[in-house]
Amino acid sequence: MNQVDYLRISLIDRCNFSCQYCMPEGAELDYILQQDLLTNAELLTLIKEVFIPVGFTRFRLTGGEPLLRRGVVELVEQIASFPQTKDLSMTTNGFLLAPLAQNLYDAGLKRINISLDSLDADIFNQVIGNKGLTSRLKWESVWNGIQTAHDVGFDPLKLNVVVIPGVNDHEILDLAALTIDKQWHVRFIEFMPIGNGDLFQGKGWISSAELRQQIRTKWGLTESQVCGAGPADIFRIPGAKGTLGFISQMSDCFCDRCNRIRLAADGWLRPCLLNETGQIDLKTALRSGVSTTKLQGQIQELLTVKSEINFKQRESGTTTGNYSRTMSQIGG
Helix, strand or coil: CCCCCEEEEECCCCCCCCCCCCCCCCCCCCCCCHHHCCCHHHHHHHHHHHHHHHCCCEEEEECCCHHHCCCHHHHHHHHHHCCCCCEEEEEECCCCCCCCHHHHHHHCCCEEEEECCCCCHHHHHHHHCCCCCCHHHHHHHHHHHHHHHHHHCCCCEEEEEEECCCCCHHHHHHHHCHHHHCCEEEEEEECCCECCHHHHHHHCCCCHHHHHHHHHHHHCCEECCCCCCCCCEEEECCCCCCEEEEECCCCCCCHHHCCEEEECCCCEEECECCECCCCEEHHHHHHCCCCHHHHHHHHHHHHHCHHHHHHHHHHCCCCCCCECCCHHHHCC
16 A cells, blocks of 8 residues: 555535536536635645645645636645645646646646547537537637646646547547657546446446557557556557556556545545545534644544555445546545
8 A cells, every 4th residue: 555645635616617527417516605615724724734744745736626716826836835745736627727827837836637538629518518608619728728738837747538438439549649749648537437327327438458459559559667656557659758647447446556535625534536434524623623633643543544445445346336426526
């Protein structure tokens, strides 16, 4: 089991997209009221006085869409300023990124993941499920955010692709080709049944092994020397500048190398994406005067049983079940 030193922090549960795999149509979403969100001050207190003292040094800002959070640039700057912060990154849909990219980079954000589920504007619009703006305008805004992030200097720049059968699976080779001439890292993610059971049962999922075979047949594929502690298995098209990552949570259990826990926007700390066992309500504890020292102890205790919690869902065979919470509510 890896050392758990990586905290995914959801800044907000709202989003300007309604992606099929994250906020599916028809899902009942009870958005967190403003007063129930962790404030910036509370979040910084938890990071500095609770998480860092128990060994957390790597932080990722997620959502919902984190760029909707008021004061997000200042928040990045404050987290980056802690001397113990070894890594600070963000996952975003990229729609609001272009005008903020330079400020975020200057504030201390150096790594960024951007969702790009299609290179076709109409298919992209089908995935994100939004109405109002035209398909082309939404896709171009995201593409502009990607290009701007690249120009600003974000490295690595990762593009996340959730592969949905019958929707975008025919674009695998086109998306993989983005890694050939640019030092971009495309990560294919198996479609998961989280809050989208009806859609999932209708479409199912495509394994990473099948995706790799498609790419291998076209160009060849080698395991990359670039690797990390995350869930992706890394490969490279021979001669490509970037890499391909495959996140295989449906076909291959990677619980044994999970090094992260998740803090939701309302202050609930969850040890596992697929299991709420052991979750801690840090916001209520903090607001009711529980000492940060006591909270440190609670988190340390949770970390000692995280491995068991991770595997419990796998061993019970419920990983293909229908979870009532959507991905946006969990925090990515």
